Amino acid sequence: MSSVDLHIHSTASDGKLSPAEVVRKSAEAGLTVIAITDHDTVNGITPALEAAKAFPRLKVIPGIEISTDTDKGEVHVLGYFIDYTHPELQVALQRMRNSRKERAQKMIAKLKKLGLPIEWARVQEIAGSGTVGRPHIAQAMLEKGYISTIKEAFTRYISWSGPAYAERTKMSPAEIVSLILRVNGVPVLAHPLTAANPEVMIAELKEHGLVGIEVYYDGCTAEEINRLLGLADKYGLIATGGSDYHGLDANTETMIGGSNVPIEAAERLFALAKQRP
Numbered sequence: 001m002s003s004v005d006l007h008i009h010s011t012a013s014d015g016k017l018s019p020a021e022v023v024r025k026s027a028e029a030g031l032t033v034i035a036i037t038d039h040d041t042v043n044g045i046t047p048a049l050e051a052a053k054a055f056p057r058l059k060v061i062p063g064i065e066i067s068t069d070t071d072k073g074e075v076h077v078l079g080y081f082i083d084y085t086h087p088e089l090q091v092a093l094q095r096m097r098n099s100r101k102e103r104a105q106k107m108i109a110k111l112k113k114l115g116l117p118i119e120w121a122r123v124q125e126i127a128g129s130g131t132v133g134r135p136h137i138a139q140a141m142l143e144k145g146y147i148s149t150i151k152e153a154f155t156r157y158i159s160w161s162g163p164a165y166a167e168r169t170k171m172s173p174a175e176i177v178s179l180i181l182r183v184n185g186v187p188v189l190a191h192p193l194t195a196a197n198p199e200v201m202i203a204e205l206k207e208h209g210l211v212g213i214e215v216y217y218d219g220c221t222a223e224e225i226n227r228l229l230g231l232a233d234k235y236g237l238i239a240t241g242g243s244d245y246h247g248l249d250a251n252t253e254t255m256i257g258g259s260n261v262p263i264e265a266a267e268r269l270f271a272l273a274k275q276r277p
């Protein structure tokens with residue numbers, strides 16, 4: 001158990017707990033620093049900061065986890081201490097949401113041509129307050145009985161090579177690192193080992209101003225942690241980390257504070273945040 005967790009999701013994206021519940025659970029677990037890092041949205045930050053007023057020992061870092069695309073798959077970039085009211089950030093996030101929506105509608109049109117009509121309204125309903133994504137389309141297809149498992153929707157229709165797949169406007173990891181810097185944030189590469197070539201990605205992003213990489217991450221082995229520590233050291237990056245808690249399955253999931261993130265990681269982020277204009 002560590003007293004620091006720099007990667008937590010809430011209901012603002014695909015987490016189960018509300019931002020206020022995340023804060024309360026973290027305080028009750030004895031944590032002293034957490035970051036709220038929802039996917040492509042800053043909507044959880046204000047309620048989390050509000051809830052944190054009741055727990056003076058707990059510091060809440062406003063953060064975000066932005067999905068970016070490379071030709072070899074998705075890469076996630078975390079931004080800490082972002083100015084979450086910054087107009088440029090708001091515009092970029094709105095553009096990303098629109099592109100997801102347009103893309104979902106394109107896929108629904110393709111499915112219709114394939115003789116598999118689903119309702120856009122139903123897909124939105126399934127997504128709830130979260131961002132519309134392919135899992136929601138798959139769920140709507142399942143309800144119609146076009147497929148027998150969610151996975152089948154992907155393997156037969158909506159994965160990259162599927163007949164109902166549609167592209168969305170893409171942002172590269174480097175573009176997002178630059179955006180985070182422009183809105184006064186501290187950019188950190190999330191779970192680097194999911195990148196096709198972690199070291200190439202880290203070296204490239206370092207040139208664009210990357211400040212840290214996640215090292216102490218949900219489920220990483222001691223060997224993986226050592227490899228990542230070596231890369232952090234080689235490129236002069238802060239070794240951060242977190243549980244990537246979503247609150248979905250208490251039996252299998254790393255709990256809040258469960259990733260043994262050293263307090264120094266948070267202290268170095270706070271020191272950087274202080275130096276900004």
Ligand SMILES: [Zn+2]
Pocket residue numbers: 065076190191
């Ligand atoms: Zn991620």
Ligand SMILES: [Zn+2]
Pocket residue numbers: 007009065244
């Ligand atoms: Zn995450």
